[in-house]
Amino acid sequence: MVALAAGIAACKGSTSGGDSLPSGNDVPEAGPSPSGPNEDDAGTGADTEVTPPVAKVTVTDETIVIDGVTREYVLATPADIDPTRKYPLVLVLHGDGGTAHTMRALHTVDDVSGSDAFVAYPSGIDMHWDRSLDVATNSDMHFMQSIVDTLNTKYRIDAARIFGVGYSAGGFMVNQIACRTGLLRAIASHAGGAPYIPGVDNGSPDCSTGNLVAAIVFHGVDDGHGYGVDVSSGVYDAQYWADRDGCATTTSATSPAPCQAYDRCPSDKPVELCIVPGLGHIPWKESVKTEWAFFTSLP
Template sequence: MRGSTRLLPLLVSATVLAACSGPPAAPAGTATPPAAPASVATPTGPAIGGDRPVRMAVPPGYRPGRPAPLLIMLHGFGGSPDQDENYLALGPVAEAEGMLYARPEGLRDRRGRHFWNAFAACCDQDGTGVDDSAYLRGIVEEIRRHYTVDPGRIFVVGFSNGGFMAHRMACDHADLVAAVVSIAGAGPLTAADCRPARPVGVLQIHGDADTSVRYEGGEMGGGYPGAVRTVEDWARRNGCAVPGQRGPARDLVVTDESTPRRPDATETRTLAYAAGCRPGGHVELWTVAGGSHLPVLSAGFARQVVDFLRAHPRPPG
């Protein structure tokens, strides 16, 4: 757990802790985030997203005609692209890796909170029926019309409600998405809700003391599976052997309200599902021991997330 601490913006703490769990409640904070995180490259090029504009960062080394990876970040329930970037800090790593970095925004519910309609459990609490899966695919296709995107390196990272939505994108658009990372989200509850056209790389990161989106699964707008079942379901879809194999421990968090500081810097245990997988189907679970829904992330968190994605492009064919 050694490493520098990033303080969480007050509004993120107030709004995202709800994370779709329980009955709707009004946000408790009023702090205003900065207009754009200083850590994200200045947006350039054409506007993307129409009436739901997308924050688009283009790395300095981007050249038209030279395929670049595309990273999509999906914010949590009640959050925003800027707030969740301030928390996850993916922007600097994406820029360093030459990735196009897009941060779309969910619709607002009747209380003004942004959400994604991922699965029955989370988080279309007003029953709008908005098709965010189709919307996000359209965003990717629009980006591809304006930029030279490597079709084998389109990645999605989501936090909380955005983590549910990352799983939905892998289920619905495996022909488009190479790999996804879900942070404190969950996959679909039933097999009928996920029939991917091809294998997708999947990483689930989850604190085992999360009381908002519970590690063992639970009920919100509908039932959702726990973290272990989520990854085992993906392993089976991808043809991988179950159970997974224990991997090296990782340092993902500094401390949080439920986890005291420890000197060993290895609070996160890992499982990898790699044996027998069809090409492109690698699956991992990183479990933060004692981790809550909003731990303070280590300075190396974003690098480890992006490194997982970089290691799992979509194979040719």
């Protein structure tokens, strides 16, 4: 494991055309970002009153039994729920060596989605995801579906707006979930890659009929130096979905820079690629708000 001060997990993967990527070594997960105003900003005068910000979400630790195993996830629930409204749900998956809590600290989707969505951060068994293709025996895929089903018994979850976000091994996993199930409307992949059979030279795998999604892919130019997955993996990820969704092979600049949008995609299945100079095996700091804007812009 490459020792970093805060703890980010790396993953192993495969790239375009089935070529093997450099073997990944686990990297510690990044430490939590500040959750409130800096104490220095609060003031020290005796007459100074500080009104704490109104919480937009309630964060809880949840468990659910899947295939006889108790599974854990962190859930960010809108603090003020409108019972007449259907809410999107975002599933946010960590990299190898990570957990629900480290992923939320590293990539806090609910900081941006706030009271407009439920956000679930699942934990993999032994900090790992099963990316095998047999949905019938894949407990991690059962886990994701069960989170949706469980929340839908308590709240009004919009089944047409379930989004998947994944970092590193979690990026590969959300691609697999999108490809093998009909659960997700769109995905955001960070330092990951297209759906593939782990350890197999399988070129361009076909997804189950009709399992096509909108996709936004983020990857750092400096990824792959001994512990991550090369930037070509992210490029192929975007190319994969652009090809399957029927987009053109050309791209045009979109906001924010340096993101590119594939031309002539179906309006409901856009594909974007953000290749970030100077970025290693870590989510881009602009990616949380960028992916949320991408999700919410979908028809």
